[in-house]
Amino acid sequence: MAAKTTVGVPRETALALYEKMLLTRLFEHRLDLMYKGGDILGGMLLGTGNEAVSVGATSTLSKGDIIAPTHRGIGAHFVKGETPRGMMLQILGRAEGGTRGRDNTQHQGSMELGVIGMISHLGATPTTAAGCALAFKIKKQNNVAMGFTGDGATSLGDFHETLNMASVMKLPFIMIIENNQWAYSTPPSKQYACAKLADRATSYGMPGFTIDGTDVELVYTTVRHAVDRARSGGGPTLIETITMRLRGHSAADGAPYVPKEMLEEWSKKHPVDLHKAKLIERGWLTEAESAALEDRITAEIEEAVEYAKRAPYPEGPTLLEGVYAD
Amino acid sequence: MAEQLITYVDAIRQALLEEMRRDENVFCMGEDIGAFGGAFKITKGLLEEFGEDRVIDSPICENAIIGLAVGASLCGMRPVVEMQFADFVSNGFNQIVNNAATTYYRWRQPVPMVIRLPSGGGLSAGPWHSQNNEAWFFHVPGLKIVAPSTTADAHGLLKSAIRDNNPVLYFENKYLYRREKDALPPEDNIVEIGKARIAREGSDATVVTYASMVQRSLEAAELLEKEGLEIEVIDLRSLLPWDRQSVLASAKKTSRILMVHEATKTGGIGAEIAASIAEEAFEYLDAPLRRVCSHDTPVPYAPPLEEFFMPSTEKIADALRSLCSY
Ligand SMILES: Cc1ncc(C[n+]2csc(CCOP(=O)(O)OP(=O)(O)O)c2C)c(N)n1
Ligand SMILES: [Mg+2]
Numbered sequence: 013m014a015a016k017t018t019v020g021v022p023r024e025t026a027l028a029l030y031e032k033m034l035l036t037r038l039f040e041h042r043l044d045l046m047y048k049g050g051d052i053l054g055g056m057l058l059g060t061g062n063e064a065v066s067v068g069a070t071s072t073l074s075k076g077d078i079i080a081p082t083h084r085g086i087g088a089h090f091v092k093g094e095t096p097r098g099m100m101l102q103i104l105g106r107a108e109g110g111t112r113g114r115d116n117t118q119h120q121g122s123m124e125l126g127v128i129g130m131i132s133h134l135g136a137t138p139t140t141a142a143g144c145a146l147a148f149k150i151k152k153q154n155n156v157a158m159g160f161t162g163d164g165a166t167s168l169g170d171f172h173e174t175l176n177m178a179s180v181m182k183l184p185f186i187m188i189i190e191n192n193q194w195a196y197s198t199p200p201s202k203q204y205a206c207a208k209l210a211d212r213a214t215s216y217g218m219p220g221f222t223i224d225g226t227d228v229e230l231v232y233t234t235v236r237h238a239v240d241r242a243r244s245g246g247g248p249t250l251i252e253t254i255t256m257r258l259r260g261h262s263a264a265d266g267a268p269y270v271p272k273e274m275l276e277e278w279s280k281k282h283p284v285d286l287h288k289a290k291l292i293e294r295g296w297l298t299e300a301e302s303a304a305l306e307d308r309i310t311a312e313i314e315e316a317v318e319y320a321k322r323a324p325y326p327e328g329p330t331l332l333e334g335v336y337a338d
Numbered sequence: 339m340a341e342q343l344i345t346y347v348d349a350i351r352q353a354l355l356e357e358m359r360r361d362e363n364v365f366c367m368g369e370d371i372g373a374f375g376g377a378f379k380i381t382k383g384l385l386e387e388f389g390e391d392r393v394i395d396s397p398i399c400e401n402a403i404i405g406l407a408v409g410a411s412l413c414g415m416r417p418v419v420e421m422q423f424a425d426f427v428s429n430g431f432n433q434i435v436n437n438a439a440t441t442y443y444r445w446r447q448p449v450p451m452v453i454r455l456p457s458g459g460g461l462s463a464g465p466w467h468s469q470n471n472e473a474w475f476f477h478v479p480g481l482k483i484v485a486p487s488t489t490a491d492a493h494g495l496l497k498s499a500i501r502d503n504n505p506v507l508y509f510e511n512k513y514l515y516r517r518e519k520d521a522l523p524p525e526d527n528i529v530e531i532g533k534a535r536i537a538r539e540g541s542d543a544t545v546v547t548y549a550s551m552v553q554r555s556l557e558a559a560e561l562l563e564k565e566g567l568e569i570e571v572i573d574l575r576s577l578l579p580w581d582r583q584s585v586l587a588s589a590k591k592t593s594r595i596l597m598v599h600e601a602t603k604t605g606g607i608g609a610e611i612a613a614s615i616a617e618e619a620f621e622y623l624d625a626p627l628r629r630v631c632s633h634d635t636p637v638p639y640a641p642p643l644e645e646f647f648m649p650s651t652e653k654i655a656d657a658l659r660s661l662c663s664y
Contacts, residue, residue, distance in 0.1 A: 198370055
């Protein structure tokens with residue numbers, strides 16, 4: 013049936029998903045150029061190949077819902093309302109950025125937008141998201157919380173402890189695994205011995221699904237279902253999305269350990285390209301419209317770059333401000 | 339024949355190679371340390387020589403990596419485990435401070451193991467790829483802590499740590515990795531744990547320091563030499579136990595003490611040493627003890643903040659001037 017993956021994804025939603033994925037892709041492409049040009053200090057991690065998961069899953073949420081994105085989740089921030097300018101200010105460590113130059117990369121958080129500012133320690137902040145879910149339950153607030161984790165980070169105790177506790181307490185919580193088949197240089201065969209990571213859901217007593225993470229509509233509909241379930245008191249769900257990390261682990265990593273054929277094969281399945289082809293096939297988008305959208309987004313990104321580059325760093329002596337809340 | 343120069347990084351690898359060749363019970367374990375050679379390429383080539391049983395790629399789970407190392411050491415192995423960054427050792431805290439550190443005291447079973455901790459800032463790497471978290475462990479009886487500043491000590495202290503019958507935390511400084519270069523140390527280069535090194539002799543004041551701050555302190559001493567002041571610089575090398583005898587002797591000799599470390603000030607190593615000098619050599623002092631350390635905040639990302647945060651040659655020189663004119 014032709015409509016198989018479009019169930020529950022109306023045209024507007026499908027187009028909104030495309031716009032946010034395209035923004036993510038173009039923004040990250042710009043970051044890559046900036047890194048190569050020496051504009052970004054320290055490390056830089058990009059989510060190329062992950063756009064359908066970060067954007068698709070986050071797009072199922074409503075105002076007041078909370079996410080804990082990963083280090084590849086720039087798209088999730090955008091869906092939650094972060095602007096290209098805000099993201100650029102943060103990544104360049106400017107005083108006006110989300111962490112006021114205190115922290116690097118996309119580590120900013122905002123309870124107003126519903127985003128937990130991640131720490132680098134893998135596995136830690138999905139647990140925090142489950143804590144938000146606990147608060148929603150206690151306060152009888154009709155919201156859900158969503159944690160994102162890589163395949164590698166599922167090996168941490170945090171993952172197991174959190175899912176067990178969320179299930180025991182029937183928390184309105186969804187855990188999304190971004191299985192991009194690599195954790196730095198480590199492949200799944202050295203990370204876990206179960207067939208699918210979602211199989212673990214059984215042991216926690218919750219539903220688990222493994223889906224194609226390059227298909228944004230499939231991600232959207234599957235996660236949507238879990239979100240509805242959580243919101244209506246049904247408890248947590250574990251969803252594993254299969255993708256591929258289409259770049260090195262960080263900008264400094266040439267990833268010599270990734271087989272060339274694997275990269276070639278998965279590069280043909282870039283989630284943004286796949287979605288665009290579908291939209292065009294359905295007559296929901298024309299090449300001209302897509303090009304116009306790309307121009308508009310590119311202009312917005314360029315404005316963000318210009319603005320953020322001119323914006324000042326925080327001054328040294330402000331270091332001591334903000335260690336404690338008033 | 340030209341003397342062969344090697345870096346601090348290569349000295350660490352050299353020590354691992356020599357100890358693994360010497361003792362078949364020595365093995366390495368950590369994230370991405372096998373074929374990939376680790377995030378900093380320190381274990382590069384070890385897999386080829388020693389095979390997968392002794393150069394073990396682990397899943398991402400610092401708690402289990404350290405916990406398994408404790409268990410393996412009970413059975414006669416001498417594990418050397420790598421944290422990808424020192425910052426992530428917090429995930430294994432319980433195994434270190436409550437299990438490894440107390441085992442010998444409680445039931446007389448030695449726990450010979452080494453945890454390698456790539457640490458330190460000054461590289462615009464943000465709050466969790468920059469920490470100097472040695473003081474978290476300094477409070478724990480049963481642990482040993484070393485922090486080499488030179489290529490020769492990086493080599494000799496790692497060899498001693500591997501041969502020691504106690505859990506040793508080996509803090510290796512990322513800033514020094516490729517900046518420190520020296521002659522290839524001889525294979526019998528064993529640096530005794532607990533012995534400081536007089537990095538420079540002087541009579542007007544003593545800087546007690548370690549790791550990345552040794553070089554900065556030597557630079558400050560050189561500046562002050564031009565101003566007619568003779569500064570002694572003690573490189574502690576071992577932090578737990580630290581070399582009381584050398585430090586007290588120098589305090590009695592120069593009567594002026596400056597403690598310098600890159601870790602934050604409150605509750606740092608310098609505080610304990612200052613207290614000990616005040617207790618045991620008070621009547622020899624001509625000036626109050628001073629400390630130059632990082633400020634009490636998380637390690638910030640933006641360059642002006644990080645510069646303000648960390649000690650520098652100038653900050654050390656200024657403190658020495660004021661100390662000497664007291
Ligand atoms: C607790 C902890 N250990 C190690 C690291 C270093 N590290 C950063 S990302 C990464 C790989 C993560 O793999 P995965 O969870 O699959 O996410 P991906 O990067 O593939 O998106 C590692 C080992 C870390 N950040 N936190
Ligand atoms: Mg991964």
